[in-house]
Amino acid sequence: MMAAKGNAFSVMMNAQKRKLADGAAKTAAQPAKKGHWSMGLLSSMEDPALKVDSDDKVVIIKDKYPKARYHWLVLPKENISSLKAVSAKQLDLLKHMHKKGQELIDKTEDAKHLSFRLGYHAIPSMSHLHLHVISQDFDSPCLKHKKHWNSFTTDYFIDSTDVMEELEKEGKIADKGSRNERLKDPLRCHVCKKEQVNMPKLKAHILSHIPKPGDKK
Numbered sequence: 001m002m003a004a005k006g007n008a009f010s011v012m013m014n015a016q017k018r019k020l021a022d023g024a025a026k027t028a029a030q031p032a033k034k035g036h037w038s039m040g041l042l043s044s045m046e047d048p049a050l051k052v053d054s055d056d057k058v059v060i061i062k063d064k065y066p067k068a069r070y071h072w073l074v075l076p077k078e079n080i081s082s083l084k085a086v087s088a089k090q091l092d093l094l095k096h097m098h099k100k101g102q103e104l105i106d107k108t109e110d111a112k113h114l115s116f117r118l119g120y121h122a123i124p125s126m127s128h129l130h131l132h133v134i135s136q137d138f139d140s141p142c143l144k145h146k147k148h149w150n151s152f153t154t155d156y157f158i159d160s161t162d163v164m165e166e167l168e169k170e171g172k173i174a175d176k177g178s179r180n181e182r183l184k185d186p187l188r189c190h191v192c193k194k195e196q197v198n199m200p201k202l203k204a205h206i207l208s209h210i211p212k213p214g215d216k217k
């Protein structure tokens with residue numbers, strides 16, 4: 001029974017990979033390479049080294065290039081390319097994705113002192129809907145560029161609660177393409193809001209804000 005379910009999931013994933021490859025081929029006007037980078041999340045959903053949890057509706061993986069001490073992605077098993085493709089009938093699924101992310105935070109000992117956010121990027125780079133669950137220390141060697149920083153600390157990062165509220169009220173998620181401009185914003189500390197001259201200075205500065213075990217949030 002379990003094996004049949006697993007096979008059905010793999011069949012769905014392979015069909016989705018083919019569909020994405022076809023789409024990429026159309027935009028690039030040349031055959032899409034197998035394993036195109038934008039399809040990476042689909043492979044990672046099946047990678048035991050990255051998989052943290054799953055149920056009948058979602059898979060949770062570690063972000064392969066974490067931008068903080070804790071950075072997970074919650075992905076639906078249902079074939080949904082991005083928030084653009086989400087409709088009112090998926091509200092319960094989005095609520096479930098949020099709940100699973102929050103459960104993972106609650107199970108994390110360091111969450112007693114570290115804050116977390118759950119949200120979506122306005123313009124995702126990777127195919128397949130994914131909810132970021134990320135601790136707010138941003139203490140990671142993978143966080144290198146201004147684009148990385150601004151994608152998690154400006155309104156390019158949309159809180160999952162706001163997404164669910166918009167979907168409940170409007171029945172869809174409006175295009176957030178104009179938020180691309182936020183990636184060019186000046187570098188600003190997400191805690192004290194002081195502007196920083198460059199990434200090395202910003203990275204050194206934010207270390208001073210990271211709470212230690214025993215600190216209260």
Ligand code: AMP
Pocket residue numbers: 040041044061062063064065066120121123124125126127
């Ligand atoms: P987004 O900008 O919302 O599309 O973010 C995609 C996220 O996926 C980033 O945080 C990347 O670090 C992460 N990522 C990229 N490739 C992979 C992969 N193959 N497996 C897991 N995570 C990935």
Ligand code: ZN
Pocket residue numbers: 189190191192193194205206209
């Ligand atoms: Zn600061």
